[in-house]
Amino acid sequence: MADRKRTQEVESERTASNEDHSPELVAERRGHIFDVLQMHGRVRVRDLAERFHVSQVTIREDLSAMQRQGQLRRTHGGAILNVGTSVEMDFNRRAADHREVKERLAAMVACRVREEQTIILDAGSTAVAIAKAIAHISTTVITPGLNVAMALRGHQRIHVFVLGGHLVDYALATCGPEAENQLKGYHADLAILGIPAFDTIHGLSEANVQMAAIKRHMIAAADRSILVADASKYGRTSMSIVCPLNEIDEVVTDRDLPLEAQQAITRTGVNLTLA
Numbered sequence: 001m002a003d004r005k006r007t008q009e010v011e012s013e014r015t016a017s018n019e020d021h022s023p024e025l026v027a028e029r030r031g032h033i034f035d036v037l038q039m040h041g042r043v044r045v046r047d048l049a050e051r052f053h054v055s056q057v058t059i060r061e062d063l064s065a066m067q068r069q070g071q072l073r074r075t076h077g078g079a080i081l082n083v084g085t086s087v088e089m090d091f092n093r094r095a096a097d098h099r100e101v102k103e104r105l106a107a108m109v110a111c112r113v114r115e116e117q118t119i120i121l122d123a124g125s126t127a128v129a130i131a132k133a134i135a136h137i138s139t140t141v142i143t144p145g146l147n148v149a150m151a152l153r154g155h156q157r158i159h160v161f162v163l164g165g166h167l168v169d170y171a172l173a174t175c176g177p178e179a180e181n182q183l184k185g186y187h188a189d190l191a192i193l194g195i196p197a198f199d200t201i202h203g204l205s206e207a208n209v210q211m212a213a214i215k216r217h218m219i220a221a222a223d224r225s226i227l228v229a230d231a232s233k234y235g236r237t238s239m240s241i242v243c244p245l246n247e248i249d250e251v252v253t254d255r256d257l258p259l260e261a262q263q264a265i266t267r268t269g270v271n272l273t274l275a
Contacts, residue, residue, distance in 0.1 A: 019054055028232065029054070030062050034071055035196070035207060037081045038170040044078040101230045101254045101275075102126050106133040108252055108275040109192060109228055113137050117189040120218045121148055123173030124194040126228055134158075142186055144173045144214055168208060175210040183217040191222035193248075195229050197236035200264045204242035212240035219243060226250045231257040246270055 029052055036043055036051075048059045063079045066072050072079040106129035113119060113134050121127050123145030131141070131151040138157040143149055149162045165179035193215055197205045204227065206212035219225045219242075227248045234257055245251070250271040257274065265272045 019058055021058075026062070030066055033059075033062060033066065035170075037072060037079070042075070042078060042080045046077070048078075101256075102129045103133075104275040105228050105230065105252055105254065106130040108273060109226060110134045110137070112190065112226060112250075113139060114189075115139070118142065118187070120183070120186070120188045120191040120222055121145065122191075122193045122215065122218065123148060123171050126194040126230075127192070130192060130228065142183075142188060144175060144179055146172045146174075163214075165214075166210065168211060171208070171211060173211065173214075175208075175214040179214055180217045183214070183221045186221050188222040189224070191218045191225040193218060193225060193227050195227060195242065196233060197238040198227065198229060198233055198245065198251075199235050199237060200245055200261075200268055202237045202241060203244040203246075204248070205236075205238040206240045206242055207238045209240045212242045215242045219247060224249045226252055228252045230254050231261075234261050 032052070033043065033048060036048070043063075045056050045059045045063070048062075049056045052059070063072065063074055067074050067079070070082055072082050102125065105126065109130050110133035115138050118140040119134070119142070121131060121141050121143045123143065125147075127143070127145050127148050128151050131143075131148045134141075135152060135155045135158060140159040140161070141148070141152060142161045142163065144163045144165070146162070146167075149160050152158045152160050163174050163179040163182050165174040165182075166176035167174055193204070195204045195215075196207060204215070206215065225248050227245075227250070229251075231254050234253070245265065246268045248270055250273060251265055252273045252275060255274045262272060262274075
């Protein structure tokens with residue numbers, strides 16, 4: 001038994017030495033690990049290794065680094081969410097990811113917004129950047145995002161309506177039947193959505209079922225809809241499908257999107273804008 005365990009450890013170490021440990025991939029994987037923690041409250045090393053196709057040694061290094069940052073607490077064979085500081089840290093982490101790209105995307109989307117329009121603006125770090133970019137425009141903004149509402153607070157030309165409902169901590173957003181029913185009573189000129197995952201096969205997808213549902217209602221309530229997401233979100237798929245990509249009028253993303261992906265999106269008939 002001891003010999004078998006040692007053989008497995010050696011094999012895991014050998015696998016780890018052959019993996020790509022570039023800072024970008026490490027940061028992206030740890031971000032996904034934190035997302036899984038937010039959803040389930042705990043993770044296991046073995047499950048994460050299988051999910052991300054890396055060794056258990058690599059996952060243990062990830063969890064140790066994340067524990068030092070205060071994001072989680074290590075347990076035997078895994079980790080649990082560090083609830084006390086996790087929500088604020090997660091939003092700050094996501095806001096910092098691709099910050100310059102998000103600001104470029106926000107500036108591009110702001111050019112689509114006209115005076116006196118009614119806008120449905122999604123929750124999330126990209127939506128906060130967009131809120132700041134449109135704060136000088138006289139508009140009405142409907143949002144499930146608490147941070148979006150706070151970003152627009154005090155801007156006299158903006159009228160803000162915050163949807164009620166169940167609070168999703170990690171997203172700092174409301175959702176559920178109350179928010180959905182409110183959206184059924186609204187009409188907007190434009191819906192601006194963010195998303196953690198999209199491609200041309202599965203369309204837009206979310207990890208949270210209720211967050212996926214609220215996005216569908218946002219699209220239905222608006223004359224036009226724009227998906228705003230940095231290129232790292234393309235090619236991912238999450239559990240809950242929001243809608244096919246061709247139900248969106250325009251995708252605004254950055255120039256890091258591979259040419260093959262650009263062509264695939266264009267073939268769906270959706271307008272593609274690179275910022």
